[in-house]
Amino acid sequence: MTSRRSGALAGTLTVPGDKSISHRALMFGLMTVGETKITGLLEGEDVLNTAKVCRQLGAKVERTGPGAWTVHGVGVGGLHQPAEPLDFGNSGTGARLMMGVVGANPIRATFDGDASLRKRPMRRALDPLELFGLTVVAQAEGGRLPITIEGPKNAIPVTYASPVASAQVKSAVLLAGLNAPGVTTVIEKEATRDHTERMLIHFGADVTVTPEGEHGRRIALVGQPELKPAPVVVPADPSSAAFPLVAAAIVPGSDVTITGVMMNPLRTGLLTTLIEMGADIQTLNARVESGEDVADLRVRGSKLHGVDVPAHRAPSMIDEYPVLAVAAAFAIGTTRMRGLHELRVKESDRLAAVAAGLAVTGVDHVIEGDDLIVRGTGRAPGGGPVETHMDHRIAMSFLVMGLAADNPVTVDDTTFIATSFPDFIPLMRRLGGELS
Structure with a gap:
């Protein structure tokens, strides 16, 4: 695609x-x-x-x-x-x-x-x-x-x-x-x-x-409790929200609202990082559902700059680093993402897969130990095909890149997107994204 x-x-x-x-x-x-x-x-x-x-x-x-x-x-x-x-x-x-x-x-x-x-x-x-x-x-x-x-x-x-x-x-x-x-x-x-x-x-x-x-x-x-039935309202997945969130931030003139997103403090590392990078993101209608913090997020096209992402933030955004790397490509300056060893044992070796995708799409980057360093210029040349290694987040991240890159971005396989975000492609099209 x-x-x-x-x-x-x-x-x-x-x-x-x-x-x-x-x-x-x-x-x-x-x-x-x-x-x-x-x-x-x-x-x-x-x-x-x-x-x-x-x-x-x-x-x-x-x-x-x-x-x-x-x-x-x-x-x-x-x-x-x-x-x-x-x-x-x-x-x-x-x-x-x-x-x-x-x-x-x-x-x-x-x-x-x-x-x-x-x-x-x-x-x-x-x-x-x-x-x-x-x-x-x-x-x-x-x-x-x-x-x-x-x-x-x-x-x-x-x-x-x-x-x-x-x-x-x-x-x-x-x-x-x-x-x-x-x-x-x-x-x-x-x-x-x-x-x-x-x-x-x-x-x-x-x-x-x-x-x-x-x-x-x-x-x-305390073990051996008698658990009591309780209704569960599942909030919107912040790891899935990350893709339209970053897409709206990097595509000039965008204005997108994502409703009902989980705002658990141990899941909002990407949000914190994007705001540090200069993303225009508003938190609206904050509330609590089934014990979890929830809110609507409004994001507009933004001029981003590079930041240093501390290692202790990694657990709160471990699944979002691939799409953060895409955002970093469109930022001005260097973004250093520290302590990414856990990315090596995800659906793929995500650290290696992200680096390979950045290389294919012409983005200046380097891996130093467990750190990923992206030297952003405010643009990405694009290209492909990006090898997804059967990893849904790699596929979605580089499709997001293509929406703002100088040239189209092609990924080799979108089959595994269905594991977490079955409607990703039609949803992005409804927002105005060009995917084919």
Whole structure:
């Protein structure tokens, strides 16, 4: 697919529901006795695979309308033995979090996924889960999928100091801790997305969060609660909102409003960075829904300048660095994005994939260690084809670039965009974007 320099983008839109919240809403519905009602669920392939897995583990999961779903769960500790492997497609979030859900239950399950997911490391989640008593029965080379695990008859609570800033690893441990007696504690040096903690509280669990060090936190969970059904309103995904947000900022004359975007402070790193770069962004109608901060964002075409993005901000915007690199190309001056080691273990090696895309499109850049440095000139030559490596965020990021580049930008594959943002292309066209 190719995107071309467009006129001013204009309009009001709603991006799909947050993927992180959507996965968790289904999983918490599985672990609750009674009916959980979900509205605004992201109906991309990743989340639909999680819904299917919840059914395999005993839940009754039904779609009642667009984005509207109900889950009749089996309760904490009530998971059924699955008859078939649990297939998560392209979703690392679904696989790692569900390892936590399943891992402290006395059942055996095989986790699998597509070719891309089979390349991604899983030991970072399995290592702490083994502390609960989980046994890894079989695994592919390097601790990769397919993996068969067997949970203990009686899980034991753990205290785990996470060596990586990963919300997925933290969440896997907390979700396993639900079926362990006593208190399970996670200590993180850098605060990561706290959707799991917020949703635990929303469903009635006893969770305590205290500061730890300069940027970290200590999360303590009392195990074996009886989770209470609670409605979940899924806010718009800030990681999906990032694409029209950056597009409107870099295309001159644009005026775009994105409604109902999650404004969780641990997810707004891109917003903070764009404002530092000079982006004209207004936050409107701030509110709280299902325990999450939400607001509408109005963004206009802006003149951007380079900034230094600190490493401690990375957990709050880890999925947004590819499109930030695009914004940096259109900024005047150097943008240095520090501490991007986690990008190397995403759907692709995103750091390498972004750098290769910048090279193909004529943008001056360099990688120094785990830092990406983009030397912006206010323009991007364009070109392609950009290799997406089956990564939806690489595909969308470089299609956004093409809307403001001197020449068209072509990406080699858009198939995987459906995993998180099925309507991305028609939505961008409705705003005035030239994609064909």
